[in-house]
Amino acid sequence: MAKLTKKQKEAVAKVDGNQTYSIKDASALVKDITNVNFDASIDLAVRLGVDPRKANQMVRGVVTLPHGTGKDVKVLALVTPDKESDAKEAGADYVGLDEYLQKIKGGWTDVDVIITMPSVMGKLGPLGRVLGPRGLMPNPKTGTVTMDIAKAVKDVKAGKIDFKVDKTGIIHAAIGKASFDADKIAENANELIQTIIKLKPTAAKGTYIKSIYMSSTMSPSVSVDSKSI
Incomplete structure (x- = not known):
């Protein structure tokens, strides 16, 4: 010791x-x-x-x-183009979809929370092995799978x-x-x-x-x- x-x-x-x-x-x-x-x-x-x-x-x-929490939480919003402006205005650090899915597939996980939409969850399924062990897989029960992207981003940034x-x-x-x-x-x-x-x-x-x-x-x-x- x-x-x-x-x-x-x-x-x-x-x-x-x-x-x-x-x-x-x-x-x-x-x-x-x-x-x-x-x-x-x-x-x-x-x-x-x-x-x-x-x-x-x-x-x-x-x-x-x-x-x-006192921590600067880095948020990735995996959203369709029509929701990108909402995510950016709410303070998301990274916003996009296919390019970030490819980065995650390659092992990139330099974020604290991932927020996405119900229609995108099907694309995230194959990435469970990367996101699951790191606690990054979005979940409707925690409010990280939602159509109200702006509110979800603001809540996380505020200490949720x-x-x-x-x-x-x-x-x-x-x-x-x-x-x-x-x-x-x-x-x-x-x-x-x-x-x-x-x-x-x-x-x-x-x-x-x-x-x-x-x-x-x-x-x-x-x-x-x-x-x-």
Whole structure:
């Protein structure tokens, strides 16, 4: 195991591993223990009492964070010519269709979100092997397959994110940056957690929210008291 630096040791010493913190206190603490020389991402990991292998216990959804993610999200709009101007005016970074399908086929995936139309999805099917593992395949459930291209682009740029429970039963999501005020981090975290709570599958039994941890890039994790939600 690599030795901890002086700053890392100081950060670890500030976190009581036997204590759970309110969202507000956890947000302030994570800011305090973040000591990298760049604007670190703040992440939330929510462990759920579900079995993701069962379709009726899958948890997936979208949420618009009130203060955005702090990240400049690169959006590709795969649209027909009549929708190109809408996508461009809404702020899409890349707009087009066939030329980008060819680029993706060649391995290009330098975007964060792809938004498209129902009529184009047939062309994206063969690219599933490239887009699927990277979480880039558009999906009607997350609002990335729609006829209202402008609204979809604006929503993503404003802080709309999609999340999905992984095979271990955990939802991982970036909820802001270390440069955010602690209150804004807390409000973003609360918005995500409340959305996850609303999506509780009826088939899920027992404790739904098992644990919540907040951390920043390279920082120790801080346990959030789920009872304070």
